[in-house]
Amino acid sequence: CLFYGEEGKCLTSLINKKKGGLVIVSTCQYQHSEMKYKAASTFKPSANPCTNVPIHCILCPPSTSGTPETIWKYNTVNHLLIYHSKEDPYNQGSM
Numbered sequence: 001c002l003f004y005g006e007e008g009k010c011l012t013s014l015i016n017k018k019k020g021g022l023v024i025v026s027t028c029q030y031q032h033s034e035m036k037y038k039a040a041s042t043f044k045p046s047a048n049p050c051t052n053v054p055i056h057c058i059l060c061p062p063s064t065s066g067t068p069e070t071i072w073k074y075n076t077v078n079h080l081l082i083y084h085s086k087e088d089p090y091n092q093g094s095m
Contacts, residue, residue: 014054014070024054041073059084 010028017023022037038088047093060069060083067091071079 012054012070012072013067014056015067057083 010026010031012024012026012028012031015025016065027081037053039048040073041051042048043051046054053073054070055076056068057071057076057079058068059080062068069074
């Protein structure tokens with residue numbers, strides 16, 4: 001969970017709204033409940049310098065409920081290397 005920095009204790013999902021747009025749903029007790037996805041994903045130096053938001057991984061299979069896998073934007077490269085690369089990302093010789 002990137003709301004407070006520990007992995008594996010929380011579930012954060014990005015859900016499509018019926019009328020369009022996205023909403024962030026999380027079991028994390030530290031989540032920003034008032035976080036607006038569109039505003040958080042838009043860079044503004046004075047108001048919002050960080051755009052690390054949950055995103056859907058289109059390469060992962062959807063969950064049993066049909067929801068796409070949700071990852072954090074700033075973790076995309078690590079996610080791709082670990083889950084979608086044929087090379088071992090920790091093998092120094094493969095890089």
